[in-house]
Amino acid sequence: MSPALQRPASKKNIESFIKDMEGCLLAVIICLRPEPSEESSSPNNDAQTSEQASKEAKNVPIGLLAISNWGSGFNRHRRASLGLSLKEESRGKGYGPEAINWALDWAFQCAGLHKVSLGCFGFNHHALGLYPRLGFVEEGRERESVFYRRAWYDVVLFSMLEHEWEDLRSK
Numbered sequence: 190m191s192p193a194l195q196r197p198a199s200k201k202n203i204e205s206f207i208k209d210m211e212g213c214l215l216a217v218i219i220c221l222r223p224e225p226s227e228e229s230s231s232p233n234n235d236a237q238t239s240e241q242a243s244k245e246a247k248n249v250p251i252g253l254l255a256i257s258n259w260g261s262g263f264n265r266h267r268r269a270s271l272g273l274s275l276k277e278e279s280r281g282k283g284y285g286p287e288a289i290n291w292a293l294d295w296a297f298q299c300a301g302l303h304k305v306s307l308g309c310f311g312f313n314h315h316a317l318g319l320y321p322r323l324g325f326v327e328e329g330r331e332r333e334s335v336f337y338r339r340a341w342y343d344v345v346l347f348s349m350l351e352h353e354w355e356d357l358r359s360k
């Protein structure tokens with residue numbers, strides 16, 4: 190999903206990615222909860238704090254989701270961009286829509302945003318089908334803006350406005 194040149198990541202790249210995440214309005218790791226049977230078999234279930242730590246240790250990270258805005262001088266616009274990526278083996282199982290809906294609820298209910306946008310590469314057919322299903326509206330296209338495997342693709346721009354989210358959740 191990244192438009193950056195594909196090449197092995199250096200420690201500096203990783204540190205800079207983490208710094209970018211820390212600068213986001215919201216950056217979360219999407220995890221699968223441990224199965225109930227795994228929780229009850231915890232060896233530390235006597236002490237509440239140990240039990241909690243044990244549960245957390247068993248969460249399985251499957252992806253990342255971030256909401257970023259333009260920075261402090263632009264807050265009055267109350268708009269932000271959403272991005273997410275799941276590990277390959279966790280795709281196609283409905284986790285993405287669940288995470289996006291959670292993030293939209295957070296954006297409009299907690300962060301007071303007015304608009305959440307996202308950009309999707311034209312070759313990403315699964316994602317292009319998903320966003321309208323979740324209620325995102327296509328705004329337009331940045332034509333032939335991405336080079337991928339010797340072909341040019343549009344970036345398709347989607348967004349959801351506060352009142353559209355309200356309508357969706359009131360159904």
Ligand SMILES: CC(C)(COP(=O)(O)OP(=O)(O)OC[C@H]1O[C@@H](n2cnc3c(N)ncnc32)[C@H](O)[C@@H]1OP(=O)(O)O)[C@@H](O)C(=O)NCCC(=O)NCCS
Pocket residue numbers: 190252273274275276277279280281282283284285286307308309310313315316318319
């Ligand atoms: C896009 C993404 C967040 C969607 O989340 P998800 O949990 O896979 O969403 P769903 O389970 O609803 O599946 C969406 C579609 O992908 C299909 N799919 C099935 N297996 C898949 C796989 N291994 N990989 C990707 N998509 C798959 C689903 O069948 C569904 O297709 P449909 O629209 O024809 O019904 C996730 O696939 C992902 O992280 N992809 C890679 C990174 C990416 O593209 N990020 C978004 C950038 S805009």
